[in-house]
Amino acid sequence: MSDILSRNNLLFMLDGLKLTVFLSIATILLSMCFGTLFAIIRTYAKGNLLPLAKITGAYIEFFRCTPNILWIFFFRFIIPGNVIAKEIFAFTLFTSAIMAEIIRGGLNGIPKGQFEAAASQGFSFPRTMLYLILPQTYKQIIPSVLSQMITVIKDTAYLKAVDIAELSRNTDIVMGKAVTATEIMSLFALLAAIYFVICFILSVSVRTYQKKVMATG
C-alpha cells in the first residue's frame, strides 16, 4: 500500500499534473485569442466580407457537433512533428469553436448604444472593439470561460490515448505496478481527487462570480 504511493510515484504523477495544467492554460489562452477573432468575424463581417462570416460560421458549427477526441486522434497521425504541439493545436482548434460561441453570446449582449457612442466620438472599428466592446464582453463571459476551462482540464485526460505524459497517463503507468485491489482503488481515488480539487475550485469561483454580479446588477 505505502509502496504504490511512494515518493517517486507521487512525483511522477505530479509531473503529469504539471503537463495537464500547462496544456489546459495554453489551450484556453490560444482559444480566447482565436475565439475572439472568429466571434468578431461571425458577428460583424458584412458586405464583401460576408463569405468570411459564413466560412467561420460553418467551422464553428461543424466543430461544435463533433467530439474533441476525434481531433486528438486525427492530428496525432495527420501531421508530423512534436506530439505536444500537435495536440495543443488540436485542442485549440476544437476549443476555439466553442469559445467563439461564448464570446459571440457576450458580444450580442452589448447594447447598441455603445457602438453609436464610439462612432460619434470618431473611434475606428478596431479601436471600438479593443477599448469599448471587448472589455465589457470579457467581463460578462468570465463564468462561461471558467466553465470551459473545467471542460478543457477534464478533456486533457483523453490525451493518454496518444501517449502524452499527462496526469492520467502517468497514473496509468503507476497503476501498472499495482497488484492489490486496495492499491488500484487508492490510485483511482487520488487521480479523481486531484482533478476534483482543481475543477471544484473553478466551479465554485464560477458560482461566486455569478452571485457577485447578480448582487451588483
Added chain:
Amino acid sequence: MSKLFDARRWLRLIGDFDQFLLGMKTTLLVALFGLLIALGLGLILGILSCVKLYGFRIITRIFVEFFQNTPLVVQVFFYSFGLPFLGIRLPGFMVGVVGVGLYHAAYISEVIRSGIEAVEKGQVEAATSQGFPYIQTMRYIILPQSLKVILPPLTNQAMNLVKNTSVLAMIAGMDIMYYAKSWAGNNGFFYQGYLTAGLLYFLLCFPLARLTARLENKARQLPAVTPLRIMEVDS
C-alpha cells in the same frame, strides 16, 4: 493533401462502410440508453436538490459535484478497469451507458434545479395555499412552467451526451470512434477514417444543435421566467 483526395482510399472506405454503420449503431444505442438514465436520474436528483430536507440536498450536491468535476475518461476507466478488482465486470456497452448516463445525470440535475428555481416562489405558495400536495405542485404547476426554460439546455446536454459516447474508443467500445480509429490505423487512411467519423457525429449532433438554438429563441420570448444561460451549464 494528395492523400486526402486519393479516390482509391475513398473507394476503400465506401467498401468498408459497414464497419462505420456498426459503430453508428453502438453509438446510437449507448446514447439512447445513456440518455434514459441521465434524464431519469437527473430529474429525480434535480427535484431532490430543491426539497426542504437538508439530507437530500447534501446527497445530490455531492453526486453532482463529483461527476461534474472529474473527467469522464477517469470515470469510464474506473468502470472498465477498476471495478473488476472489486469483482464487478461490466461489458463495454454497459460501461458506455453507465458512463455517459451518470455523468450527464449530474448536468441534467443542475439544469432541472435551475429551472425549478427560475419559477417564482409565489407559484409554490399559491399552490400550497390551494391545498396542492408537493408532488402535484411539482407535476402540475412548477415543472410545466420551467419546461420552456429547461428544454434548451436539456437538448444541449443530449448533444453533449452523443459526443461523449466517443469515450468508448478508449476502451474498445465498438462505437463510431473506435471503428474509425481502427480502420484508419489498419489502412493508414487517416483523413478518410476520421473525416467520415466527424461527418457521422455531425449528422447526429447538428439537428440537436439547431433544435437547441430554436428552443433558446423561443425561451427568450417568454416574459414569465428568466431563460438559463446555456453555456454556463455546458459540459
